[in-house]
Amino acid sequence: MTGDCHAGICGSPGVRFPRATRHCQDANRRASYEHTEFTFLGFTFRTRSAVRKDGRVFRSFLPAISxxxxxxxxxxxxxxxxxxxxxxxxxxxxxxxxxxxxxxxxxxxxxxxxxxxxxxxxxxxxxxxxxxxxxxxxxxxxxxxxxxxxxxxxxxxxxxxxxxxxxxxxxx
Incomplete structure (x- = not known):
């Protein structure tokens, strides 16, 4: 079994999850990171454009279909x-x-x-x-x-x- 997961799920045979904590580089983390994105349950999590309530565009770490x-x-x-x-x-x-x-x-x-x-x-x-x-x-x-x-x-x-x-x- 890889990574940490919920105790009830970990006991199930054949259930595998990626490591729970993975820091990825995005707009808020300026340092260089090994990972810039990851895929989980059909979604790719990476830096994407988003719109604030006042209409300004900013970059954030968001999921979308992989x-x-x-x-x-x-x-x-x-x-x-x-x-x-x-x-x-x-x-x-x-x-x-x-x-x-x-x-x-x-x-x-x-x-x-x-x-x-x-x-x-x-x-x-x-x-x-x-x-x-x-x-x-x-x-x-x-x-x-x-x-x-x-x-x-x-x-x-x-x-x-x-x-x-x-x-x-x-x-x-």
Whole structure:
């Protein structure tokens, strides 16, 4: 077992935690440290920009979704092959992806939500590709973009990711 951990958890077989105390260099620690970041439970803790109550930007040691977790989730989204599921209706597609997306948003979005935006925009890109394949009249980019904007305006909470971003990515 590595590091210190809660006594009740340490007795459990197979439970391993990294060393509890690790000092990392950030804006408040000017000295040189061995570590500038660490990853724990799918979050990377490192120095990031934050905004104070008065609107000024400062640097602080904050968690956000780790690059490894982001890659793992992105590969899972690719395996869904949403753009090939043209037999599903809009409601069926929403029933399929919403619970999963909401779970990721609740867990990884608890800290530094903007780190999740590229992932959510990737899901939006797949939904737009699905629209283009499902509805032949939306084959052109301008037509699907217009239909997308109408759908978002008509039902702003239909897909879970629309709660945070409805921005259509440039490449889809």
């Amino acid at each position: 690059g490894e977790a982001l890659r793992r989730i992105s590969s899972e989204v690719r395996t869904w092959r949403l753009h090939h599921r043209t037999s599903l209706t809009e409601a069926g597609l929403a029933r399929f992806i919403n619970p999963i997306i909401r779970g990721w948003m609740a867990y990884y979005g608890a800290f530094y939500q903007s780190a999740l935006y590229p992932l959510l925009e990737r899901v939006i890109a797949y939904v737009m590709r699905w629209m283009r394949k499902k509805f032949k009249r939306l084959r052109g980019r301008k037509k699907v973009q217009t239909a997308w904007n109408r759908a978002v305006a008509r039902r702003p909470r239909f897909f879970a990711q629309w709660a945070w971003t409805t921005h259509a990515p440039r490449v889809w």
